[in-house]
Amino acid sequence: MNYGTLYITGNESPALNPDFFQTFISDPVIPVIWTIIFLVITAGILLFGVTKGIRRFSTIILPLLIVVMIGLSIYCISLPGGLDGLAHYFIPDFSKLSVSAVLEALGMTFFSLCVASGAMVTYGSYLSKKENIEKSAFSMVLFSAGVTILAGLLIVPAFFSFSGGDTSIIQSGTGLLFTQMPLIFETMPFGTAIGAVFFICVFFAALTSSIALFEVLTSALIDRFRLSRIKAVGIVFAGALILALVVNFGYSIWSFISIGRLHILEIMDSLSGNILMPIVALLTIIFVGWIIKGNTSAISEEVESSGRFASKKFYHVMIRYIAPVCLAVILCFMTIKTLLSI
Numbered sequence: 001m002n003y004g005t006l007y008i009t010g011n012e013s014p015a016l017n018p019d020f021f022q023t024f025i026s027d028p029v030i031p032v033i034w035t036i037i038f039l040v041i042t043a044g045i046l047l048f049g050v051t052k053g054i055r056r057f058s059t060i061i062l063p064l065l066i067v068v069m070i071g072l073s074i075y076c077i078s079l080p081g082g083l084d085g086l087a088h089y090f091i092p093d094f095s096k097l098s099v100s101a102v103l104e105a106l107g108m109t110f111f112s113l114c115v116a117s118g119a120m121v122t123y124g125s126y127l128s129k130k131e132n133i134e135k136s137a138f139s140m141v142l143f144s145a146g147v148t149i150l151a152g153l154l155i156v157p158a159f160f161s162f163s164g165g166d167t168s169i170i171q172s173g174t175g176l177l178f179t180q181m182p183l184i185f186e187t188m189p190f191g192t193a194i195g196a197v198f199f200i201c202v203f204f205a206a207l208t209s210s211i212a213l214f215e216v217l218t219s220a221l222i223d224r225f226r227l228s229r230i231k232a233v234g235i236v237f238a239g240a241l242i243l244a245l246v247v248n249f250g251y252s253i254w255s256f257i258s259i260g261r262l263h264i265l266e267i268m269d270s271l272s273g274n275i276l277m278p279i280v281a282l283l284t285i286i287f288v289g290w291i292i293k294g295n296t297s298a299i300s301e302e303v304e305s306s307g308r309f310a311s312k313k314f315y316h317v318m319i320r321y322i323a324p325v326c327l328a329v330i331l332c333f334m335t336i337k338t339l340l341s342i
Contacts, residue, residue: 001034003178004199007185007192015182021174028252035244042210043237046218049229050126054211061204066147068197073153076161079188085160088167089152103333106326110273112144114209116281118216125219132307154198158184177202214240243268260342270341274334282327289320 002024006012014020025031045053077086114120120140127136159170162184171180185195214236221232250257250264259267292298299319303309 007196021178025251031248043233046233069150076158079161081161082157085157089156110277116277119212122216122219133303270338274338278331285323
């Protein structure tokens, strides 16, 4: 939101300083203000409920977001060096493929598909009995993969155009997003406008994820304690704000708190993404495949209530044998990776 505002107002020059991002997150006040605004927007959408709030927001923003990403991707590919970036993106180099890379990619699916966060269970509970669950699941995976590919089509050709094809200087995560991307936009025609659109897209991507996770807790409070939506959203907002303040201050007044090289945000991120989510996924798959009455047949009956279950046999083998083993391997790998990063 901060970067988007800088670009929208045409004052993006501070963002071109490689130290700007670190200076920004180390400020004890400004990030907190943006955090509060972000949480208020999230809570405001949740107050309108699933149909009037989340669904209406998503049906407007997501198609618009995809159209913008397609337009930016085409533009970045057309830049000098963009086609080289396209080739680098799609032509595989199997010499660099490793077990570690595959496991990290599988681990990323926990974030991209909201696996083990409760979001799919919560949204699934709102589905009509007429909705074809199997088709919805495949559509969700394809849509997520498509957006991921689009993001790569935007970033990789743009980076190649900026760096002249030197992949050794490319960063990942926040380094790429907030340090290198502004430098890339600076070299582009209409770079300020493109940067503004890019960071607006990043904002809405974060907002849709935030809405999904907010709704998980809101729905649970409503169902368990029979609270009104206003009260449930208020409680979740308060809890999120407290945790967000802890994260914000972890880079400023509480920066002395760390475990090895990890600050508060990295600790929470590693614990949730690398350990807790794989554990929840593994326990869920064991429960569904081996413990609940009727095992997988109960799930099959639910899916078949809205149509034919084409992948039924594959699902039974996957849910009981293949997925548990894969999740156990991912959990072990992620735990070791987390311990090594400390």
